[in-house]
Amino acid sequence: MSTVTPKPIAGPRTGRGGLLRLIGGRILWLPVLLLGASALTFTLAEVVPGDIGRAVLGPFANDEQVAAVSKQLGLDRPIPVRYAEWLSGFIRGDWGESFVRGTPVRPLVLERAGASLLLALYGVAIMVPLALLAGTVAALRRGRPSDRILSVGGLTLSCIPEFVTGVVLLVVFGVVLGWFPTTAAAPSGSGPLTQAHAMTLPALSLAMVSFGYLSRLTRASTITTLDAPYVRTARLKGLRPRAVITRHVLPNSLLPSVSVIGVQLGFLIGGLVVVETLFTYPGIGKLLLDAAKAGDVPLLEAAALITAVAYVLCILATDITSALLDPRVRRRGRT
Amino acid sequence: MRSESVEEAINRREFLRRIGVVGVGALAGPGLLSACARGVDGTAEGDADPDGGTTDATPDATGGVLRIGQGVPNTSVDPVTFFDPYAIAVAQPSLEYLCFAEPDGSLRPVLATGWETDDDGLTWRFAIREGVVFHDGTPLTAEQVAATFLHLTDPDVQTAAQSAFDGVLDHEGIEQTGEFQVTFTLLRRFADFPYLASSTNYNTLIVPTGYEGDFEDNPNGTGPFLLVDYAAGQRASYEPFGDYWQDDLPLLDGIEIRMFEDFQAQMIAAQGGELDCTVDLTDRAAGNALVGGGGWRIETALGSSMIAVNLRTDVAPFDDVRVRQAIALAIDREALLDTVFQGDGVLGNDHLFAPVFAISPTTEVDQRSRDLEAAGTLLEEAGLGDGFPMTITLDEAGRELAVTMADQLAAVGIDVSLDVLSSEAFYAAGDDSPWLNAPATAVGWAARAVPSQFLIPMIRSDGIWNSAKYNNPDVDELITALDETVDAAERTTTAEAIAETLRDEVPVVISVWQSSSRLVREGVDAFPPDPSFFIDVTRTSIRS
Numbered sequence: 038m039s040t041v042t043p044k045p046i047a048g049p050r051t052g053r054g055g056l057l058r059l060i061g062g063r064i065l066w067l068p069v070l071l072l073g074a075s076a077l078t079f080t081l082a083e084v085v086p087g088d089i090g091r092a093v094l095g096p097f098a099n100d101e102q103v104a105a106v107s108k109q110l111g112l113d114r115p116i117p118v119r120y121a122e123w124l125s126g127f128i129r130g131d132w133g134e135s136f137v138r139g140t141p142v143r144p145l146v147l148e149r150a151g152a153s154l155l156l157a158l159y160g161v162a163i164m165v166p167l168a169l170l171a172g173t174v175a176a177l178r179r180g181r182p183s184d185r186i187l188s189v190g191g192l193t194l195s196c197i198p199e200f201v202t203g204v205v206l207l208v209v210f211g212v213v214l215g216w217f218p219t220t221a222a223a224p225s226g227s228g229p230l231t232q233a234h235a236m237t238l239p240a241l242s243l244a245m246v247s248f249g250y251l252s253r254l255t256r257a258s259t260i261t262t263l264d265a266p267y268v269r270t271a272r273l274k275g276l277r278p279r280a281v282i283t284r285h286v287l288p289n290s291l292l293p294s295v296s297v298i299g300v301q302l303g304f305l306i307g308g309l310v311v312v313e314t315l316f317t318y319p320g321i322g323k324l325l326l327d328a329a330k331a332g333d334v335p336l337l338e339a340a341a342l343i344t345a346v347a348y349v350l351c352i353l354a355t356d357i358t359s360a361l362l363d364p365r366v367r368r369r370g371r372t
Numbered sequence: 373m374r375s376e377s378v379e380e381a382i383n384r385r386e387f388l389r390r391i392g393v394v395g396v397g398a399l400a401g402p403g404l405l406s407a408c409a410r411g412v413d414g415t416a417e418g419d420a421d422p423d424g425g426t427t428d429a430t431p432d433a434t435g436g437v438l439r440i441g442q443g444v445p446n447t448s449v450d451p452v453t454f455f456d457p458y459a460i461a462v463a464q465p466s467l468e469y470l471c472f473a474e475p476d477g478s479l480r481p482v483l484a485t486g487w488e489t490d491d492d493g494l495t496w497r498f499a500i501r502e503g504v505v506f507h508d509g510t511p512l513t514a515e516q517v518a519a520t521f522l523h524l525t526d527p528d529v530q531t532a533a534q535s536a537f538d539g540v541l542d543h544e545g546i547e548q549t550g551e552f553q554v555t556f557t558l559l560r561r562f563a564d565f566p567y568l569a570s571s572t573n574y575n576t577l578i579v580p581t582g583y584e585g586d587f588e589d590n591p592n593g594t595g596p597f598l599l600v601d602y603a604a605g606q607r608a609s610y611e612p613f614g615d616y617w618q619d620d621l622p623l624l625d626g627i628e629i630r631m632f633e634d635f636q637a638q639m640i641a642a643q644g645g646e647l648d649c650t651v652d653l654t655d656r657a658a659g660n661a662l663v664g665g666g667g668w669r670i671e672t673a674l675g676s677s678m679i680a681v682n683l684r685t686d687v688a689p690f691d692d693v694r695v696r697q698a699i700a701l702a703i704d705r706e707a708l709l710d711t712v713f714q715g716d717g718v719l720g721n722d723h724l725f726a727p728v729f730a731i732s733p734t735t736e737v738d739q740r741s742r743d744l745e746a747a748g749t750l751l752e753e754a755g756l757g758d759g760f761p762m763t764i765t766l767d768e769a770g771r772e773l774a775v776t777m778a779d780q781l782a783a784v785g786i787d788v789s790l791d792v793l794s795s796e797a798f799y800a801a802g803d804d805s806p807w808l809n810a811p812a813t814a815v816g817w818a819a820r821a822v823p824s825q826f827l828i829p830m831i832r833s834d835g836i837w838n839s840a841k842y843n844n845p846d847v848d849e850l851i852t853a854l855d856e857t858v859d860a861a862e863r864t865t866t867a868e869a870i871a872e873t874l875r876d877e878v879p880v881v882i883s884v885w886q887s888s889s890r891l892v893r894e895g896v897d898a899f900p901p902d903p904s905f906f907i908d909v910t911r912t913s914i915r916s
Contacts, residue, residue, distance in 0.1 A: 137446065140604070212640060212644040218644075219646055222607070317634075319605060319606050327605070
C-alpha cells in the first residue's frame with residue numbers, strides 16, 4: 038500500500054507581509070506624487086499673470102530696475118531650468134526667500150503648517166468622537182425621532198459654510214457670552230490651555246462642517262453592519278446587545294470612517310483659508326492665499342508643496358490604519 | 373475705504389492706490405505757511421510748540437495697554453521701502469519724523485524744533501532737537517537725520533520718498549551743517565518743502581546711521597514705544613520707552629497692534645471688547661452699527677484722496693470744452709458722496725485743491741452742482757444734443773463711482789459703458805498704458821501733502837501722469853509760481869486762478885474729496901484720525 042504524503046494546506050498569507058507590501062507600495066509612490074505636485078505647482082505659479090520683478094520692487098521702481106531684478110532672480114531662464122534649480126534647493130532645505138517679506142521661506146511655512154496641523158487635529162478631535170457617536174446612535178435608533186434629529190441636524194450643519202458657522206460662533210460665544218476670544222491666535226508665550234481656549238471656536242467651526250458627513254457615513258455603515266448575518270448570529274448566540282455592538286458591530290462599521298477621517302484631516306490642513314481668515318489664525322491656508330495674491334512665488338510654491346506633503350501623509354496614515362484594523366486589507370496588501 | 377468680503381482683502385494694487393502712485397500721504401493745511409520762513413523756532417502761531425507737545429490739557433488717566441486693530445501689511449515693515457499704510461502704522465509708535473502733520477494740516481515739530489528759509493524756499497535749514505536718544509541709547513544728532521535723507525535720496529534705493537522728492541531734492545542737496553542742524557539745498561524753490569520732510573512723506577522716519585533695512589528684527593528709533601515683539605501678519609507689541617524725550621509721555625503701559633485680514637473679523641473683535649480702536653474704517657456702515665450699539669465713536673479727518681475722472685482734451689468729443697463742462701454739470705455730487713462714499717467726504721469742484729489744503733479757494737470759486745438743463749444746452753451747442761456714447765476705462769477701485777456716474781449721465785443722453793481692467797492691466801507700464809491714454813479714465817489718487825503733488829503730475833503740460841493731456845501754458849506758469857513763493861497771500865491768489873481755470877476747463881472731474889475715518893472706543897483719548905491712517909499714540913490715554 039502506498040502512502041501519500043498530504044500536501045500541506047496552504048495557509049492564509051501572513052498579515053504582516055501584506056502590511057509591509059502595502060506600506061512599501063505607498064512609500065514608493067510618495068516621491069512620484071510629490072514630484073508631480075511640485076511640478077504642477079511650480080508651473081502654475083510661474084505662468085500666473087503678473088510681473089514678479091514689479092511685485093518685489095513695488096510700484097515706484099522704473100522699468101529698467103524691474104528688468105534688472107527679474108534677471109537677477111533668474112526669471113528670464115526657461116521654466117524647466119528654474120524648476121530643477123528650485124527643486125534641488127528645496128530638497129537641500131533651501132526654500133528661498135519670500136519676495137514680499139524678504140525673509141526665509143522655510144521657517145515661515147513650517148511654522149504655519151504646524152499651526153494648521155494643530156488646528157486641524159483639534160477640530161478632528163472634537164468632530165470624530167461626536168460624529169461617530171451620533172452616527173452610531175442614529176443607526177441603533179433607526180427610524181426614531183432621535184435618528185431624524187441627528188441625521189437632519191448633521192446634514193444641515195454640513196450645508197452651512199464654515200464662514201457662517203464661524204461668524205455665529207464668534208458672535209454668540211465670543212461677543213455676547215464672552216466665553217472665548219474672537220481671535221484664535223493666543224499671545225506669544227501663552228500656555229497650552231490658553232492656546233487651546235483661543236483655538237476652540239475655529240476648531241468647533243471646522244468640526245461642524247465635517248460632522249454631518251462623517252456621522253451620516255457612520256450611520257450608513259452601522260446599519261449595513263447591523264443587518265449582516267454574523268451580527269444576527271451573535272444575537273442568536275445570546276450575546277448581550279452591548280456586547281454585540283462593541284464586539285461585532287462597531288469594529289466593522291467604523292472601518293469606512295477611518296478613511297474619511299484621514300482624508301478630512303488632509304483637507305483641513307491646507308483648506309482652512311476661510312476659518313483662518315475669520316479667526317485671524319496664522320495657518321498655512323491663509324499663507325497660501327496671501328502668497329498667491331501677492332505673487333510671492335517662492336512662498337507660494339513651498340506652501341503648496343508642504344500642503345501636498347501633508348495631504349499625502351494623511352492618506353498614507355489612513356491606509357496604514359485601515360490595514361491595521363482590517364485584516365482583509367493586510368492580506369490583500371492593498372486597500 | 374470701500375467694504376470688503378472675506379475673499380477680497382485689499383490687494384497690493386489697492387494699497388498702492390490708497391497710499392499714492394507717487395507715494396506721499398496726508399495733507400497740507402492751514403498751518404502750511406506758518407511753518408515756513410520763520411526763525412529757528414519754525415512754529416505756527418497758536419498751535420504746536422517747539423517742545424513738540426500740544427496745547428491739549430493733561431489727561432486724567434494714564435496706564436493701560438491700547439489694542440489697535442488694522443489690516444495685514446502687504447510689505448515688510450521697513451521704513452525706507454514700505455508704502456503700505458498698515459506697515460507704516462507698525463513703525464510709527466517707534467520711529468519719529470522731523471515734524472508731524474496734524475489732522476488740521478498744521479505741522480507739529482517733533483525731532484526738528486524748527487525750520488527756516490531765507491531765499492524763498494530754495495534752501496531750508498532744520499534745527500534738530502537736542503536731548504533725544506534712540507532706544508539703544510545713541511544720541512540723536514544731525515548726523516542721523518542727514519544720513520536718513522541721504523539714504524532716501526540714494527538712486528540705488530527703492531523708496532516712495534524719491535517720487536516725492538523728484539525734481540525738488542536730490543542726494544547732493546543734503547548736508548549736516550552743525551551738530552544739530554541739517555541744510556537742504558533744493559533743485560528749485562519749493563515753498564512746501566517742510567511737508568516733504570514731515571510725516572506726509574511717510575518714508576522720512578528718522579533711523580539710526582547705518583540702518584540696514586532690518587527694522588523688524590532690530591527696531592531702533594526715538595519714538596515713545598519700543599517694538600518688543602513682531603509676528604508678521606499677526607501682531608506687534610510695544611512697551612513704553614523710559615528715556616523718551618518728552619517728559620511724562622507716553623501715557624500708556626503698552627500698545628498691541630492686532631492684524632486682521634478680514635474686516636468683519638476686526639469688527640467682531642471690537643464688538644467683543646478685544647480692541648480699543650482701529651487704524652481705519654473700511655466699511656462705514658459697520659462702524660455706524662458699532663457706534664449705534666454704544667461705547668464707540670467714529671473720528672474723521674478730512675483728506676485729499678479722490679477718484680479723478682480724466683477726459684482727454686485732445687480726443688473727440690472731449691476736446692470740446694462744452695462737452696467736458698456738460699459732463700461736470702450732469703453728475704450729482706451730493707448723491708455720489710452719499711451713495712458711493714457713504715457720506716465720508718466733501719464735495720469736489722473739478723479742481724485739485726482739496727478743501728483741507730490751506731490755500732484752497734473754497735469760497736472764491738463757486739461750487740458746481742447738478743444742472744441738467746445747462747448740461748443739455750452745452751451739448752446742443754456742441755452738436756451732441758442727442759447725446760453720445762463714451763467709455764470710461766478704470767480698475768475695480770473706481771467701479772462703484774463710475775457705475776453711479778453712468779446712471780447720472782444717462783439723464784442727458786450720454787451712454788456710458790465701462791471698461792473695467794485689473795489693476796495690473798490698468799496701470800501697466802509702457803507708452804500705451806490705459807490709465808494714461810484711454811479717452812476717459814477713472815483713477816484713484818491717495819492723499820497728498822500739498823497741491824503741487826496733484827497739479828504737477830496731473831495737470832502741467834509735461835506732467836508724467838497727465839491722463840487728460842491737458843496743455844495750458846498759462847496754468848503751467850501759475851503752477852510754477854505757486855511753488856516759488858512763500859508769500860501766503862500771493863499763493864492764495866495763484867491757487868484761486870488755477871482753481872478757476874481748472875473748474876472752467878474741466879480736464880478732470882473731481883466729484884468728492886474723501887475723508888478718513890477710524891473707530892475709537894469711548895474712554896480712549898487723543899487717538900486722532902489721520903487722512904492717511906497714520907497713528908500717533910504719543911499722547912493717547914485710556915480712561916476706562
